Amino acid sequence: MNQLIENIKSDETDSNETHKQHKLRIYLFALLAATVAAAAVGGWSYWEHVGSRYVSTDNAYTAAEVAQMTAEVAGLIAEIRVIDSQKVKRDDILVVIDDTDARLAMKQAEAQLEGARAQLAAAKSNQKRAKIDLKRRQSLMGSGSVSADELTRVKSGAHDANASVDAAHAAVALAQAGLDKAKVDFSRTVIRSPVDGVIARRLVQLGQRVMPSTPLLSVVPVQEMYVNANFKEVQLEGVHPGQKVELVSDLYGSKVVYHGVIYGFNGGTGAAFSLIPAQNATGNWIKVVQRLPVRISLDPAELQAHPLRVGLSMTATIDLRSKS
Template identity: 45%
Template sequence: MADAPQSEPTAAAADDHPAPPTAGKRKKLFLILAIVVMVIGVLWAAWYFITQSGRVSTDNAYVGADSAQVTSLVSGAVTQVRVGGTQMVKKGDILVVIDGADARIDLATAEAALKQAQQKFGQTAAQAGSARAKVMSRGAEIAQARARLTDANATVARTRIDLDRRQRLVGSGAASAEELSNARAAYDSAVAARGLAQAGVTAAIATQNAAGEDAVASEALVRGTTVDTAPDVATARARLDKARLDYARTVIRAPVDGVVTNRQVQIGQRIAAGAPIMTIVPIANAYVDANFKESQLRHVKIGQPVELTSDFYGDDVVFHGRVTGFAGGTGAAFSLIPAQNATGNWVKVVQRLPVRVTLDPRELRAHPLRVGLTMDAVIDTRGK
């Protein structure tokens, strides 16, 4: 009877501590776990092959833009500065106004010089016409001189005949010595008058030749030209155009759309021609230079799509672009002190080559970037 109660605690202890699982159940659990791991691995491999295979990325990328350096093309004192740093401007907006008093004086002087050149051309053309008229008048004078010479020759011939007749009559006593003397004097006078007439013809011809040379010289100044094409007039007009251009340049306008930065000009400051006064960054035309390792560029081609993100907007804003070019050399090749690898103490360092990425203009208008911002760039080398 004393041994019967001891059997009850043994049965209760058996209920509190169940028997461990069998080896078959443990093996089944490990098999299920292995299958799950394999499925996850296959799914990850498929996802990577579909979405990530052929993609190269870098976080060494920076926003750039072909900034416009605004310089003054004329010297003078600044009277107005109409923009400030960080201000958006449109192409053609007035940025700076320079005192134009000197430019206005130069413009008025150039206008007067043009009118003077035109007037001088008119005088030269008139002189050419006058010279031609003089040549024609000298021809009439030559005709008159030759007529006088003809008359003088006739007079010489008449007085010669009269002198010969008197000489014959003196021998017969029909004419007196006084008549002979008068006839000889008339003949000598006629001969002298003929000499003067001949000299008059020669002088008239010489005068006509001189007038002809003057006419040729005057016509040479205007031959083949008009008041618009004459050299002096053209030179004066060019000076007037330059004066107008200099006057127009006293108002400095924005060459492109963009943001004003690095403004270096103040009202009252006297600036010299060629001095930089500010920079305009055309953020609407920003691009990205992504520095990829040379080992990443094996399959990168121009035209391939690029996805980019910036810390400026976060991962929620994704920019899309295209590869448009490769730099002509690595960053180290164009550094201030290029690496010298010919010393023998050479250790290979993977180089980076800048890749130019052009961004979508619509995305840039929606989310403007600034020059110098860092970007994360991913190129899909399978895309075209």
């Protein structure tokens, strides 16, 4: 009898455990279904409000139209007034080349111009006398006092005098051009900054002899910095010039956000302009998603508040719904 009672209690316990396990399975299934539904709704909402509205890349770098300063005349470097990282203003003197040769060339050109002007004055005087002589001979021609041969000779002399004046004018113009060139060469011994910016890559040294086209230094206009963002081609379907861009630099972190505008697209991908472009028409071909540089202009006020330098890493996020 006792054994029967124990068997009944055991069956009841097993039944209760089975029921509890069944309820637990139902609860877990419902929880899983709710989680999947919430994830689906959240994913759809994210795509609707974020994923379909923004495209982003961290393959972006700052750049600027760097002014490459080179020597335009030959000579010895007499002065260097700047160093790397120094800030300069437009028309500040950067480098001075010894002007001894240029000064002598300018004086020589001035002397040549004076000589040419003197020759022109003499030619004009001869021309004037030749015209007077020709006019006198022509007036005497009717009286028979002047022969035809003599008149011809006088006319030839007048023609030669006119030609001499023309040649003298040309000589003066040539000498003036030589003087202008000498003055320009003299002014080029003082090299000034063409823009506001920061000195970079100073290669020139004091006492160095330079020739025309010798690289001296660079001036980086940091106030005119822009960003080249390399987006995948599959991201550019809805991208066009004028759209707004938010950018974050690794230099300042997420606490500083720059606001830019798309200026335009590069003329080709990086692979197309590489030293050895890919030859996709030959051999085995594997499709590789290409990146196209997108130029983004930055807000000058934000650049002034938080200056950047060339080559810094940026993260760019384009708002596809923004309008130009």
